[in-house]
Amino acid sequence: xxxxxxxxxxxxxxxxxxxxxxxxxxxxxxxxxxxxxxxxxxxxxxxxxxxxxxxxxxxxxxxxxxxxxxxxxxxxxxxxxxxxxxxxxxxxxxxxxxxxxxxxxxxxxxxxxxxxxxxxxxxxxxxxxxxxxxxxxxxxxxxxxxxxxxxxxxxxxxxxxxxxxxxxxxxxxxxxxxxxxxxxxxxxxxxxxxxxxxxxxxxxxxxxxxxxxxxxxxxxxxxxxxxxxxxxxxxxxxxxxxxxxxxxxxxxxxxxxxxxxxxxxxxxxxxxxxxxxxxxxxxxxxxxxxxxxxxxxxxxxxxxxxxxxxxxxxxxxxxxxxxxxxxxxxxxxxxxxxxxxxxxxxxxxxxxxxxxxxxxxxxxxxxxxxxxxxxxxxxxxxxxxxxxxxxxxxxxxxxxxxxxxxxxxxxxxxxxxxxxxxxxxxxxxxxxxxxxxxxxxxxxxxxxxxxxxxxxxx
Amino acid sequence: xxxxxxxxxxxxxxxxxxxxxxxxxxxxxxxxxxxxxxxxxxxxxxxxxxxxxxxxxxxxxxxxxxxxxxxxxxxxxxxxxxxxxxxxxxxxxxxxxxxxxxxxxxxxxxxxxxxxxxxxxxxxxxxxxxxxxxxxxxxxxxxxxxxxxxxxxxxxxxxxxxxxxxxxxxxxxxxxxxxxxxxxxxxxxxxxxxxxxxxxxxxxxxxxxxxxxxxxxxxxxxxxxxxxxxxxxxxxxxxxxxxxxxxxxxxxxxxxxxxxxxxxxxxxxxxxxxxxxxxxxxxxxxxxxxxxxxxxxxxxxxxxxxxxxxxxxxxxxxxxxxxxxxxxxxxxxxxxxxxxxxxxxxxxxxxxxxxxxxxxxxxxxxxxxxxxxxxxxxxxxxxxxxxxxxxxxxxxxxxxxxxxxxxxxxxxxxxxxxxxxxxxxxxxxxxxxxxxxx
Ligand SMILES: Cc1cc2nc3c(=O)[nH]c(=O)nc-3n(C[C@H](O)[C@H](O)[C@H](O)COP(=O)(O)OP(=O)(O)OC[C@H]3O[C@@H](n4cnc5c(N)ncnc54)[C@H](O)[C@@H]3O)c2cc1C
Ligand code: SF4
Ligand code: SF4
Numbered sequence: 001x002x003x004x005x006x007x008x009x010x011x012x013x014x015x016x017x018x019x020x021x022x023x024x025x026x027x028x029x030x031x032x033x034x035x036x037x038x039x040x041x042x043x044x045x046x047x048x049x050x051x052x053x054x055x056x057x058x059x060x061x062x063x064x065x066x067x068x069x070x071x072x073x074x075x076x077x078x079x080x081x082x083x084x085x086x087x088x089x090x091x092x093x094x095x096x097x098x099x100x101x102x103x104x105x106x107x108x109x110x111x112x113x114x115x116x117x118x119x120x121x122x123x124x125x126x127x128x129x130x131x132x133x134x135x136x137x138x139x140x141x142x143x144x145x146x147x148x149x150x151x152x153x154x155x156x157x158x159x160x161x162x163x164x165x166x167x168x169x170x171x172x173x174x175x176x177x178x179x180x181x182x183x184x185x186x187x188x189x190x191x192x193x194x195x196x197x198x199x200x201x202x203x204x205x206x207x208x209x210x211x212x213x214x215x216x217x218x219x220x221x222x223x224x225x226x227x228x229x230x231x232x233x234x235x236x237x238x239x240x241x242x243x244x245x246x247x248x249x250x251x252x253x254x255x256x257x258x259x260x261x262x263x264x265x266x267x268x269x270x271x272x273x274x275x276x277x278x279x280x281x282x283x284x285x286x287x288x289x290x291x292x293x294x295x296x297x298x299x300x301x302x303x304x305x306x307x308x309x310x311x312x313x314x315x316x317x318x319x320x321x322x323x324x325x326x327x328x329x330x331x332x333x334x335x336x337x338x339x340x341x342x343x344x345x346x347x348x349x350x351x352x353x354x355x356x357x358x359x360x361x362x363x364x365x366x367x368x369x370x371x372x373x374x375x376x377x378x379x380x381x382x383x384x385x386x387x388x389x390x391x392x393x394x395x396x397x398x399x400x401x402x403x404x405x406x407x408x409x410x411x412x413x414x415x416x417x418x419x420x421x422x423x424x425x426x427x428x429x430x431x432x433x434x435x436x437x438x439x440x441x442x443x444x445x446x447x448x449x450x451x452x453x454x455x456x457x458x
Numbered sequence: 459x460x461x462x463x464x465x466x467x468x469x470x471x472x473x474x475x476x477x478x479x480x481x482x483x484x485x486x487x488x489x490x491x492x493x494x495x496x497x498x499x500x501x502x503x504x505x506x507x508x509x510x511x512x513x514x515x516x517x518x519x520x521x522x523x524x525x526x527x528x529x530x531x532x533x534x535x536x537x538x539x540x541x542x543x544x545x546x547x548x549x550x551x552x553x554x555x556x557x558x559x560x561x562x563x564x565x566x567x568x569x570x571x572x573x574x575x576x577x578x579x580x581x582x583x584x585x586x587x588x589x590x591x592x593x594x595x596x597x598x599x600x601x602x603x604x605x606x607x608x609x610x611x612x613x614x615x616x617x618x619x620x621x622x623x624x625x626x627x628x629x630x631x632x633x634x635x636x637x638x639x640x641x642x643x644x645x646x647x648x649x650x651x652x653x654x655x656x657x658x659x660x661x662x663x664x665x666x667x668x669x670x671x672x673x674x675x676x677x678x679x680x681x682x683x684x685x686x687x688x689x690x691x692x693x694x695x696x697x698x699x700x701x702x703x704x705x706x707x708x709x710x711x712x713x714x715x716x717x718x719x720x721x722x723x724x725x726x727x728x729x730x731x732x733x734x735x736x737x738x739x740x741x742x743x744x745x746x747x748x749x750x751x752x753x754x755x756x757x758x759x760x761x762x763x764x765x766x767x768x769x770x771x772x773x774x775x776x777x778x779x780x781x782x783x784x785x786x787x788x789x790x791x792x793x794x795x796x797x798x799x800x801x802x803x804x805x806x807x808x809x810x811x812x813x814x815x816x817x818x819x820x821x822x823x824x825x826x827x828x829x830x831x832x833x834x835x836x837x838x839x840x841x842x843x844x845x846x847x848x849x850x851x852x853x854x855x856x857x858x859x860x861x862x863x864x865x866x867x868x869x870x871x872x873x874x875x876x877x878x879x880x881x882x883x884x885x886x887x888x889x890x891x892x893x894x895x896x
Contacts, residue, residue: 026506027492027493327536330477384472
């Protein structure tokens with residue numbers, strides 16, 4: 001990176017907040033995605049929206065690309081830098097600015113860690129539901145940029161459903177404020193929604209205004225064990241058909257259960273084909289009723305055993321074990337390549353068996369887990385990136401899974417975003433016209449392709 | 459064990475899938491919020507060295523020295539990354555590269571790692587000298603010199619932390635073989651440690667007493683070699699392996715039901731002789747067997763069903779908080795057992811200490827090499843301790859014991875630091891001679 005730019009950044013932020021040494025840059029060369037790696041030119045840590053804007057202007061003047069980064073837990077390569085790019089890392093913008101219990105809102109800087117939002121809301125008897133598996137690490141800015149889901153998506157939706165407003169730095173450095181604390185607002189296009197899920201390609205979110213809910217009074221957590229994967233999938237369909245909307249319906253297959261138990265040692269049954277982690281929350285009477293009915297439905301669909309968490313602590317243990325699923329799968333082989341396909345829920349059972357059959361056909365090891373209530377599955381290939389022949393087979397299997405997903409009316413990514421990892425399949429899913437529409441939007445906002453170039457599309 | 463990152467089995471480096479689940483548990487990342495000071499960042503740097511993308515630089519060496527080696531990341535990591543091995547290999551690489559070399563540092567490393575901690579008799583001799591020095595008026599004289607800023611600050615720090623040497627060493631307090639009064643249930647070997655032996659030999663006595671009270675025949679060789687953990691953590695794997703062989707020769711694992719360690723840091727190293735000696739055909743099997751016999755004292759007591767004392771060592775009830783030493787909690791995964799033992803004690807009320815497994819900043823010689831970060835961690839620990847309302851802090855590692863004790867003294871707090879085995883031993887003693895106060 002050019003001396004003059006580095007100096008200008010140091011003049012702006014001070015040398016403590018501008019990193020250029022090789023030992024400082026290498027650790028910002030990747031995110032949570034396997035196999036993508038590059039070395040940025042510099043990493044900066046702004047504290048305010050104005051500083052972000054000033055950094056953007058400086059990079060623009062020097063003509064270098066900008067990559068926004070939260071905590072780098074993304075699973076599609078979104079915050080993997082392009083070589084020599086300026087990485088703007090927002091983790092130091094980590095202040096909760098206000099909680100408004102009368103309007104049920106919370107205003108926070110973009111670098112606030114996700115878990116802190118709900119912890120803060122809880123102090124006021126309120127609730128911020130989105131809870132991605134990475135909630136103790138990821139930033140709200142990253143969540144907004146990926147429109148992240150979580151374990152409670154089935155009942156409470158995803159990040160988008162909670163974003164009421166935001167402050168954004170545009171690719172040319174201008175600062176705009178979008179949305180407001182009104183429950184209803186149809187003054188023109190809903191511009192904030194354009195930035196939710198934009199993966200850092202349209203603007204840098206520096207502040208968010210989030211919607212909160214009253215905290216549910218009661219919660220019940222259940223764990224059902226199945227000897228056949230299809231039975232678990234059928235149980236999910238039947239629960240939904242019975243007009244119960246639990247907050248969580250999470251699924252782990254045999255391989256995943258083994259890895260999670262190996263790590264968490266909480267006594268999960270490792271000799272079954274699938275487990276379902278189910279949770280219902282709300283009014284105590286309704287929770288009791290739903291829990292009883294869910295137990296019954298699971299039993300009639302062949303559950304071997306249904307266990308009810310005795311207390312909050314046990315429930316938490318089960319949920320955190322589920323959150324470790326993806327990382328725990330990495331215990332088995334050196335490289336973990338994870339998919340994020342989502343299908344209409346009626347097609348779940350078919351998709352699940354297709355994944356298993358595809359893995360067998362290509363002689364590959366796959367652990368599958370996911371947000372079954374949302375139709376969102378994470379088949380994870382356990383492989384070794386240094387074995388070229390095996391990686392070839394992984395690629396073939398991925399192709400097959402994508403084909404099948406699309407033929408069932410599904411999507412290549414339910415919550416992790418396109419980034420670098422899903423780029424090859426985007427056009428196939430969208431079709432030419434919608435693909436071009438997206439590019440038109442990108443070009444209108446970022447004509448010089450400065451923000452996160454090469455992500456989503458080339 | 460591999461001597462360098464380049465020779466290391468690559469899958470150990472590859473095991474890290476950079477998910478970041480370890481980040482919130484790392485004290486140095488918490489302090490800087492920079493990736494290079496996080497487990498994930500450090501592993502990325504090690505991988506860059508292994509891949510030949512980066513030389514061993516000053517910055518790399520500094521970062522590995524800034525790492526506490528607390529292994530909180532290893533507990534947090536769902537992917538099963540062996541951070542301890544990566545860290546020790548990186549430190550060995552750094553030593554070999556000579557990037558940290560300076561004549562003075564070389565001299566002290568030579569004296570400590572190659573001379574003192576390789577020769578147990580000499581170490582005790584040094585201990586005796588230090589004891590004499592502490593007992594003479596000389597100590598307060600040098601303290602005055604420090605106050606007048608005549609001696610360098612580092613020396614002052616070192617001295618403040620140097621442990622008060624025990625009046626008698628373990629061999630003067632424990633017979634080579636001691637048998638319980640009633641039935642012998644188990645035959646165990648007791649490791650007396652280095653720092654433990656010099657500064658806390660009474661705790662070794664307490665450990666022996668507790669074992670005797672639970673039907674164990676206790677074998678304690680009077681002169682024991684260092685376990686090698688100091689060498690291993692400081693980039694000297696060859697010396698560490700030599701010490702491991704001596705240890706196994708002195709206490710053949712087949713002869714005992716268990717080999718007992720009562721210092722978290724030693725125990726954490728002692729149960730990995732298998733990896734350390736895996737390439738030594740004469741010792742590989744013995745070392746694996748050794749690992750399978752090694753027990754932390756609390757772990758062993760709970761395993762054999764520790765007898766609850768029926769007498770209380772303290773007249774009134776006592777509120778106790780428990781601080782987990784990193785190498786016991788993260789290195790050995792012994793977390794519940796010390797608490798279970800404390801709960802056996804009549805009159806003890808156990809309260810939870812916030813962030814009980816967050817490093818106190820002692821971390822071997824970290825308090826000397828990284829005084830600022832060490833002090834910040836100590837402050838954090840003391841704050842939680844004061845908030846807990848406990849009158850006694852129980853902890854079971856000599857390093858933590860010294861660090862927290864000196865911190866409490868500095869702020870004039872009346873909270874006492876006592877090890878769980880000491881509390882147990884006092885209660886057992888009270889059973890037989892209730893009139894003698896402990
Ligand atoms: C163990 C594990 C479990 C996970 N579980 C889930 C899950 O259950 N559900 C789920 O949806 N995801 C999950 N993820 C994926 C990931 O955590 C989310 O995508 C998360 O939102 C990323 O946040 P981050 O702060 O780490 O962002 P980064 O990884 O740093 O960035 C992600 C993307 O957002 C952009 N970006 C970041 N901050 C901003 C900003 N302020 N303004 C504009 N663009 C920005 C980046 O440029 C990049 O494109 C998981 C990841 C891991 C490692
Ligand atoms: S050390 Fe473990 S927890 Fe940390 S980033 Fe690597 S795999 Fe994830
Ligand atoms: S050993 Fe401790 S300080 Fe070092 S990386 Fe792990 S958690 Fe951080």
